[in-house]
Amino acid sequence: MFTGLSAFPLTPTDEEGIDERAFAGLVTRLAQAGVDSIGALGSTGGYPYFDRAERAAVGRIAVENAAGIPVMIGIGALRTRDVLALAEDAQQAGASSVLLAPVSYQQLTEDEVFGLYAEVAQELSVPLCVYDNPGTTHFTFSDELYARIAELPAVGAIKIPGVPAEQATERIAALRALLPERVALGVSGDPLAAAGLQAGARLWFSVLGGLLPEPCLALTRAIAGGEPVGELTMRMRPLMDLFLRYGSIRVVAAAAAHLGLVESPALPKPLRELDSSARAEVAAAVRMVTA
Known part of the structure; x- marks a missing residue:
């Protein structure tokens, strides 16, 4: 399942709880578009904001509405015991793989992070994807730790x-030389994803793909086929620039509301919706991508 476009949808929610119907609709759109895999409960999916029961429900809904497309479910949590419980729930829901970030409050050491992955890996019957997202976890993997975990x-x-x-070319080549061939290397960070794919990364873990799968699939397929992608990336650039300015989860929530896919507010507090001026920017950028 670790190839092509892995689309990460928003988990629409407010203080009353998760909007299960809207989430099912987002997943159904991804399945109909034919994405290569679906990533439920990634960072844009808001995984740290939900309790175990909520996360189990999201996992079940994702698998039930994916129409057979592989679903990866995020299992990151502060304590290893909770990660193990979430891994069990994800596997029972029918996940094809799990996604694990080293979530922390106290700064983790490399040995602690390796120990987390080693302990969780022993309990899995599905593949594990290592999630390196220093912007949210504040932990930076060394290349040596990548190789050790791999x-x-x-x-x-x-x-x-x-x-x-x-x-990108030098970085992807260096990592590829460190990792076993069986371990796929995928890029995130939508504004930089095209460069990573062109440099040889096997898949794109995409926030934008979780909302607008068709243009992201077109970009992924074009790069795989060695075709020019300048026009596609130019159309996506304004929206991706807004990810950098406002945070991708806020932009995606605003874009989903603009498209009528979710009700606003769609983010758990203390996260706030974008103001009217920023929402207008998002709407204009969405129109450019979908034109």
Whole structure:
């Protein structure tokens, strides 16, 4: 399942709870578009804001509405015991893989992070994707830690942060040389994803793909086929720039509301919806992508 476009949808919610109907609709759109996999409860999916029961429900809904497309479910949590419980729930829901970030309050050491992955990997019957997102976890993986974790048999992929275009070829090649061939290397950070794919990354873990799968699939397929992607990336750029300015989860919530896919508010407090001026920017950028 670790190839092509992995689309990460928003989990629409407010203080009353998760909007299960809206979430099912978002997943159904991804399945109808034919994405390669679906990532439920990623960062844009708001996984740290939900309790175990809510996360189990989201996982079940994702699998039930994915129409057979592989679903990866996020299981990150502060304590290893909770990660293990979430892994059990994800597997019972029918997840094809799980996504694990080293969530922390106290700064973790490399040995502690390795120990987390090693302990969880022992309990899995599905592949594990390592989630490196220093912007949210405030933990930075070394290349040596990547290589050490990748030796665990359950590890099937590593999700790395975006790499600037001028560094992408060298960076992807260096990591590829460190990792076993069976471990896929995927890029996130939508504004930098095209460069990573062109440099040889096997898949794109995409926030934008979780909302607007068709243009993201077109970009992924074009790069795989060696076709020019300048026009596609130019159309996406304004929306991706807003991710950097306002945070992708806020922009995606505003875009989903603009498209009539969710009710507003769609974010758990203390997260706030964008103001009217920013929402107008989002709407204009969405129109450019979908034109």
